[in-house]
Amino acid sequence: MEIFSRPFNREVNNNRIPHSRRFHKLYVSHIIYADDVLIFADSSVRNALAINQNDSWAGLGINKAKCSLSFSATSYRVKRKIIRTLGLREVQLPLKYWGLPLVSTRLRHSDCLLLLDKFNRRISNWKGRLLSYAGRMELISSVLASLHIYWSSAFRLPEKILKSISLSIRDFFWSGPEPTYKIHTISWSNVDRRMKVDWG
Numbered sequence: 001m002e003i004f005s006r007p008f009n010r011e012v013n014n015n016r017i018p019h020s021r022r023f024h025k026l027y028v029s030h031i032i033y034a035d036d037v038l039i040f041a042d043s044s045v046r047n048a049l050a051i052n053q054n055d056s057w058a059g060l061g062i063n064k065a066k067c068s069l070s071f072s073a074t075s076y077r078v079k080r081k082i083i084r085t086l087g088l089r090e091v092q093l094p095l096k097y098w099g100l101p102l103v104s105t106r107l108r109h110s111d112c113l114l115l116l117d118k119f120n121r122r123i124s125n126w127k128g129r130l131l132s133y134a135g136r137m138e139l140i141s142s143v144l145a146s147l148h149i150y151w152s153s154a155f156r157l158p159e160k161i162l163k164s165i166s167l168s169i170r171d172f173f174w175s176g177p178e179p180t181y182k183i184h185t186i187s188w189s190n191v192d193r194r195m196k197v198d199w200g
Contacts, residue, residue, distance in 0.1 A: 043074040
């Protein structure tokens, strides 16, 4: 994507595509990851027209089937003009990208429900298995403890989510895949410390 990045930077530096005022101090105009490009710009028809001309300064066309727009604090009238200019569909944040939510604010509890569902689905897949405490501890250490690492590498997970994850794993350890009430003879903190799991 270097063939796009260089001419795009030139257009931004020449103020033909003013970068977003929200990122003024960081001076972020776009981010490239693999074959994907995220463009940050003020919501204006001028910017939409400039981006629409990228085939003239970058030699690349917009794949309208794979591209979309997301707005923040933009009036309905301006949105309609930009959508008509670029011919792209509007999508609402958060978006899911490489398994992670793309959000414009700090990660909230509701944004992490996908991660909690992933934990619960994995545990439910073990239903019907006769697992000893040692077997459950092994599954926790080798499988469950690693599920949140990918998210933690990109975000600082909310404390409420970490507590929910710990609670799900605690219930699985004591009761197995199908929760039942049992008297716990050992403190969970002692078990958790023995497994040496870092919950973020």
